[in-house]
Amino acid sequence: METNLALLLLFAPFAGFLINVFFGKKIGKNASGYLGTAAVAVSFVVTLFFFLQVSSTKKAISVELFEWLNLQNFTVGFNFLLDQLSLLWLMFVTGIGTLIHLYSISYMHDDENMHKFFAYLNLFVFFMLTLVMGSNLLIMFIGWEGVGLCSYLLIGFWYKNQDYNDAAKKAFIMNRIGDLGFLIGIFILAHIFHTLEYTNIRTAVENAWTIDRTWLTIAMLCLFIGACGKSAQIPLYTWLPDAMAGPTPVSALIHAATMVTAGIFMVTRLNFLFNLTPDVLEVMAIVGAITSLIAASIGLVQNDIKKVLAYSTVSQLGLMFLALGCGAYEIAVFHVITHAFFKACLFLGSGSVIHALHGEQDMRNMGGLRKVMKITFATFLISTLAISGLPPFSGFFSKDEILMTAFHHNTVLYVIGSLASIMTAFYMFRLLYLTFYKDFRGTEEQKHHLHESPGLITFPLIVLAILALVGGAISLPGASWLNEYLAPVIAKPAVHHHLGPTEYMLMGIAVVGALVGIGIAYAKYMNKGEVPPQDSEIKGVAGLLYNKYYVDEVYTAIIVKPIYAIGSFFKNVTEAAISGLVFGFGKAAVFLGKQGGAVQNGSVGFYLLIFVLGICAIVGSIFLIK
Amino acid sequence: MENILQEIGIDNYIYLSTLLFCVGAFGVLFRRNAIVMFMSIEIMLNAVNLLLVAFSTYHQDAAGQIFVFFSMAVAAAEVAVGLAILVAVYRNVKGIDIDNLKNLKG
Numbered sequence: 068m069e070t071n072l073a074l075l076l077l078f079a080p081f082a083g084f085l086i087n088v089f090f091g092k093k094i095g096k097n098a099s100g101y102l103g104t105a106a107v108a109v110s111f112v113v114t115l116f117f118f119l120q121v122s123s124t125k126k127a128i129s130v131e132l133f134e135w136l137n138l139q140n141f142t143v144g145f146n147f148l149l150d151q152l153s154l155l156w157l158m159f160v161t162g163i164g165t166l167i168h169l170y171s172i173s174y175m176h177d178d179e180n181m182h183k184f185f186a187y188l189n190l191f192v193f194f195m196l197t198l199v200m201g202s203n204l205l206i207m208f209i210g211w212e213g214v215g216l217c218s219y220l221l222i223g224f225w226y227k228n229q230d231y232n233d234a235a236k237k238a239f240i241m242n243r244i245g246d247l248g249f250l251i252g253i254f255i256l257a258h259i260f261h262t263l264e265y266t267n268i269r270t271a272v273e274n275a276w277t278i279d280r281t282w283l284t285i286a287m288l289c290l291f292i293g294a295c296g297k298s299a300q301i302p303l304y305t306w307l308p309d310a311m312a313g314p315t316p317v318s319a320l321i322h323a324a325t326m327v328t329a330g331i332f333m334v335t336r337l338n339f340l341f342n343l344t345p346d347v348l349e350v351m352a353i354v355g356a357i358t359s360l361i362a363a364s365i366g367l368v369q370n371d372i373k374k375v376l377a378y379s380t381v382s383q384l385g386l387m388f389l390a391l392g393c394g395a396y397e398i399a400v401f402h403v404i405t406h407a408f409f410k411a412c413l414f415l416g417s418g419s420v421i422h423a424l425h426g427e428q429d430m431r432n433m434g435g436l437r438k439v440m441k442i443t444f445a446t447f448l449i450s451t452l453a454i455s456g457l458p459p460f461s462g463f464f465s466k467d468e469i470l471m472t473a474f475h476h477n478t479v480l481y482v483i484g485s486l487a488s489i490m491t492a493f494y495m496f497r498l499l500y501l502t503f504y505k506d507f508r509g510t511e512e513q514k515h516h517l518h519e520s521p522g523l524i525t526f527p528l529i530v531l532a533i534l535a536l537v538g539g540a541i542s543l544p545g546a547s548w549l550n551e552y553l554a555p556v557i558a559k560p561a562v563h564h565h566l567g568p569t570e571y572m573l574m575g576i577a578v579v580g581a582l583v584g585i586g587i588a589y590a591k592y593m594n595k596g597e598v599p600p601q602d603s604e605i606k607g608v609a610g611l612l613y614n615k616y617y618v619d620e621v622y623t624a625i626i627v628k629p630i631y632a633i634g635s636f637f638k639n640v641t642e643a644a645i646s647g648l649v650f651g652f653g654k655a656a657v658f659l660g661k662q663g664g665a666v667q668n669g670s671v672g673f674y675l676l677i678f679v680l681g682i683c684a685i686v687g688s689i690f691l692i693k
Numbered sequence: 694m695e696n697i698l699q700e701i702g703i704d705n706y707i708y709l710s711t712l713l714f715c716v717g718a719f720g721v722l723f724r725r726n727a728i729v730m731f732m733s734i735e736i737m738l739n740a741v742n743l744l745l746v747a748f749s750t751y752h753q754d755a756a757g758q759i760f761v762f763f764s765m766a767v768a769a770a771e772v773a774v775g776l777a778i779l780v781a782v783y784r785n786v787k788g789i790d791i792d793n794l795k796n797l798k799g
Contacts, residue, residue, distance in 0.1 A: 669794075669795035670791075670792065670795065671791040671792075671794055672722070672725065672791060672792070675721055675722060676722055679718060679721070679722060
């Protein structure tokens with residue numbers, strides 16, 4: 068029963084994918100869209116069933132299908148593990164997934180390849196479920212690669228635009244670098260523990276006293292590199308902002324709410340191992356904090372509405388890694404969940420705006436949409452308040468807990484995180500003011516066509532906005548449902564600080580910081596009514612930020628160009644040496660053939676002469692040898 | 694038998710057969726008429742036959758002579774086939790000069 072249900076949960080999106088791939092064009096756009104949505108909705112319902120069961124029984128469900136690999140002392144089973152952590156993840160993957168599918172029916176309706184879009188989305192959900200449900204690292208790796216593939220397919224969905232294709236390739240290659248680290252980490256873990264099952268590794272860790280710390284540290288570092296690739300951390304973060312080339316629902320589902328949190332999922336999954344390597348955790352905290360600050364600072368000056376949100380995502384992921392690095396896994400998970408709500412809502416809201424403006428993404432050409440798009444504006448405002456960290460919105464609770472943990476861990480990291488938060492509040496309100504307030508700055512024709520998006524688009528927005536509003540309730544300070552729920556999968560719970568004067572002061576600082584950020588944005592864009600200058604006029608620090616610290620250019624100069632140089636060098640060498648050799652053999656054969664052909668002159672007399680001479684030579688040689 | 698070999702030494706047979714063989718070989722090489730070449734081949738064959746018979750007697754071993762019978766029988770068959778080929782060649786190229794047989798040249 069449980070096995071069948073788990074298989075239904077996993078394979079419903081896959082069935083949706085198959086049908087959409089093979090019959091999508093025949094059944095028509097609407098049918099294809101609703102089918103894709105229904106497939107994910109089925110998964111959501113089954114997940115809900117399991118979720119309720121596990122939260123009441125508190126016992127993880129293990130589904131064993133078959134033995135996949137069997138080497139002498141190393142077996143890998145094709146098993147799934149539905150425990151508290153994976154079910155929590157499944158809840159928001161399938162839940163938000165369903166909403167975004169629903170949204171896409173309307174959003175993608177004018178696209179001729181709509182069935183393909185839904186096929187890819189379904190396939191993505193399938194791989195994400197595999198990633199989350201797997202009971203060992205190898206199955207997680209299948210999902211890990213699969214979501215990377217779907218991300219590639221969906222970023223390059225409008226494949227006729229070469230820039231989009233390049234962005235897709237960039238995402239794929241950057242992810243591959245991380246994946247290599249992940250794979251090496253898996254190999255080392257397999258070598259140390261002779262198993263890849265989470266439960267077995269955990270038992271081994273709890274029982275064994277002697278684990279080679281050096282190798283374990285290397286393994287965890289490799290896994291962290293994998294997480295960096297998937298979750299867009301320094302130095303592998305540059306693909307995520309470019310990934311916004313894909314359709315907006317894709318950005319919401321894959322590049323904000325679900326796939327990019329896979330790295331956090333993996334770290335949380337293996338928290339009992341990461342606990343053993345404090346050095347790696349320290350690296351993680353530092354990388355997370357720096358990523359968070361750098362991405363937030365880039366977000367300050369971006370003018371593309373989706374780019375701002377993309378850098379904001381990178382920044383928030385950085386905060387999550389900061390929490391992970393402090394050993395506060397539950398808090399990172401908490402932020403993953405609240406972030407999924409408000410960031411999905413923000414992306415879908417921006418999609419709604421882009422939809423209304425017929426593809427316009429530059430905020431300099433927006434403004435005044437508040438009056439026309441009331442629902443979009445209201446949901447966007449709630450999510451913006453949530454991400455800025457104002458109480459009582461969900462983002463406040465999760466971000467505050469992260470900063471509090473960071474404060475007790477390391478003051479420098481706390482300051483960096485707080486700065487990033489203030490910047491977040493600023494650029495989010497900058498985005499809000501530029502998009503929804505003042506007067507419309509686009510063309511007359513666009514103004515004429517302005518309209519609120521249809522119900523299929525606004526419904527997911529409303530649901531997500533409500534979740535963004537109340538999502539913080541799952542882990543209130545002092546009385547956290549989430550921490551209790553996750554207790555069985557977290558080996559060492561985060562230190563929960565008593566709510567004393569320090570904590571209230573920190574909360575106060577966070578709120579004041581957010582208000583300062585909002586205040587600056589208000590003064591600049593509401594009071595003075597500034598509009599960001601044109602690209603050519605952006606100079607100085609702003610220019611540096613606007614050009615993303617020239618990281619892409621640096622990568623091009625120090626990595627891409629040398630690789631191309633090596634490539635063209637070897638191309639020339641092989642061209643000259645190997646091809647020259649091969650062609651040389653060919654030419655020699657042709658030359659010899661021509662010479663030999665001259666002997667075949669057709670004169671019987673000549674043949675006979677050769678024949679006789681040959682016989683003479685043979686006979687002569689026989690006698691001579693004797 | 695012994696008398697013949699006593700009167701004419703085995704070396705004379707060798708000389709004669711070598712001579713015949715060379716005559717045949719040069720005939721094959723230097724004549725252009727297919728029939729003459731054919732005859733030259735027969736001379737070479739018979740040179741060998743002669744030598745076989747001579748050595749057979751010399752070694753008091755009949756096997757050589759029996760071998761010659763076979764050789765002659767095969768030669769007869771070969772002549773029949775060879776002449777038939779020549780007739781066919783004549784019909785095709787109106788002549789039996791081997792220099793005309795160059796149709797197969799690539």
